[in-house]
Amino acid sequence: MKKFILKNAMALVALAIATGSYTLMSFKPALETQEFGREIPNPSQPDQFNWVPLEGLEEGVDYDCNASDEICKEAFESHQIDPLTNAPYPNETSVSSTPGTFDM
Amino acid sequence: MKTKTHIITLISIALLLLWIPASLDKLIYFQAFKSGILRQPFSDTLGQMLIYTLPLLEIIAAICIVNGRFRLVGFGLSSLLMAAFTGYIGIALLGAWEKLPCGCGSVISGMSWTQHLWFNLFFLALSIWGYFLQRGLHRSSGSGLGAAEGLSAKRQHKNNLLNILNLKR
Numbered sequence: 001m002k003k004f005i006l007k008n009a010m011a012l013v014a015l016a017i018a019t020g021s022y023t024l025m026s027f028k029p030a031l032e033t034q035e036f037g038r039e040i041p042n043p044s045q046p047d048q049f050n051w052v053p054l055e056g057l058e059e060g061v062d063y064d065c066n067a068s069d070e071i072c073k074e075a076f077e078s079h080q081i082d083p084l085t086n087a088p089y090p091n092e093t094s095v096s097s098t099p100g101t102f103d104m
Numbered sequence: 105m106k107t108k109t110h111i112i113t114l115i116s117i118a119l120l121l122l123w124i125p126a127s128l129d130k131l132i133y134f135q136a137f138k139s140g141i142l143r144q145p146f147s148d149t150l151g152q153m154l155i156y157t158l159p160l161l162e163i164i165a166a167i168c169i170v171n172g173r174f175r176l177v178g179f180g181l182s183s184l185l186m187a188a189f190t191g192y193i194g195i196a197l198l199g200a201w202e203k204l205p206c207g208c209g210s211v212i213s214g215m216s217w218t219q220h221l222w223f224n225l226f227f228l229a230l231s232i233w234g235y236f237l238q239r240g241l242h243r244s245s246g247s248g249l250g251a252a253e254g255l256s257a258k259r260q261h262k263n264n265l266l267n268i269l270n271l272k273r
Contacts, residue, residue: 010113014120014170021125025132 105244108237115234116169119182122227123169127162145201161185176242179235186228193221 005012065072080088130137141158142151165185168178197217215223 010116010120010170010172013117014124014166017120017124018128021128022132025125025129 105241108241112175112234112237112241115179115230115237116175118230119169119178119227119234120166123162123166123182127159127166130159130162176235176238179231179238182231183228183235186224186231190221190224190228193217193224197221 137159138155141155142148144151161181162185165178165181168174168181171178
């Protein structure tokens with residue numbers, strides 16, 4: 001018996017490691033993959049978003065768009081161009097870039 | 105000689121502690137490992153290849169380390185695998201990719217990329233050290249009569265005596 005243990009010591013160590021790690025793994029949840037190098041905000045935790053809300057902008061309230069506002073310009077431009085083809089929408093009436101209101 | 109053997113045994117155990125849980129983790133949580141590999145910034149073809157070859161190579165490395173006759177191969181394979189992983193992390197740390205998902209298991213999952221690099225460098229050094237120690241051991245035992253042929257100590261001793269007798273004649 002002693003001879004067998006000495007002869008197969010490394011194999012027994014390997015078996016012990018395998019058994020131990022398998023037991024430990026059965027206690028922990030499935031492998032968690034991590035994203036390194038960049039913090040990805042979790043939508044379930046809104047505090048993680050670093051928002052700088054526009055003044056007077058509230059959910060469900062119409063926002064008065066001024067032509068001088070950068071955000072309004074971007075919103076109007078993105079409404080007029082198909083992001084897939086980069087061409088204006090053919091069957092839609094083009095949205096004028098004049099000041100107006102839109103629902104946020 | 106005895107110290108060398110002890111060091112080799114310790115290195116072997118350390119590498120077994122690395123490869124066995126790593127390969128088991130990949131096999132048990134295969135789907136998570138698969139998705140982790142496929143999210144890496146290399147082609148899907150290479151990803152598909154790595155999904156099956158990585159756990160297999162890790163198991164082969166562990167088996168070779170356990171078997172004294174193939175321990176040198178085991179250390180060599182460990183060195184190659186660790187060199188590849190370390191190189192990959194090194195490139196990631198140099199900023200080659202904007203983001204890099206880590207499909208790491210067990211203890212490693214809680215590490216940052218820098219910690220991961222040091223961890224890998226340690227095991228890479230250990231594997232290379234083990235490889236050269238084992239090679240030295242092979243060479244020194246190979247110079248003895250019959251050791252390379254795998255003869256028993258009793259037969260080697262008998263051969264030594266016969267050689268001495270032949271020399272005397």
